Amino acid sequence: MKELVQKLGGTIVECNTTYNGKRDFTEDHKKVIKDHGFYDIAKVDIMDSEGEEKLPVKNGKHLKYNLVGTHLKNIVSAICGIESLNAEKIFFLLSMKEKVKLYVGVARSLCQRPQ
Numbered sequence: 001m002k003e004l005v006q007k008l009g010g011t012i013v014e015c016n017t018t019y020n021g022k023r024d025f026t027e028d029h030k031k032v033i034k035d036h037g038f039y040d041i042a043k044v045d046i047m048d049s050e051g052e053e054k055l056p057v058k059n060g061k062h063l064k065y066n067l068v069g070t071h072l073k074n075i076v077s078a079i080c081g082i083e084s085l086n087a088e089k090i091f092f093l094l095s096m097k098e099k100v101k102l103y104v105g106v107a108r109s110l111c112q113r114p115q
Contacts, residue, residue, distance in 0.1 A: 047071040
């Protein structure tokens with residue numbers, strides 16, 4: 001991840017968790033980010049550190065909206081490693097597709113070292 005983010009001059013994005021733990025409040029989350037060394041890799045944006053907004057889910061069977069961080073409006077493009085996708089991430093990516101140009105692919109292939 002480090003090589004890719006630095007090669008692209010990217011920002012690592014995070015959101016506070018909805019469950020109890022060390023990342024459920026912004027200040028605690030910042031400490032975890034620091035402890036894990038992510039600030040040494042790139043800028044880090046906790047997307048819901050200044051609030052949340054609702055994105056409507058069209059024709060949603062169970063959900064009428066997706067709650068996202070207000071910093072989503074600052075994202076121009078996103079790269080996501082396809083092997084890391086789970087149902088929650090796929091739903092999030094689909095809900096934001098109208099807001100950003102989205103690249104979904106295997107991120108590590110973009111920063112492989114020559115052999």
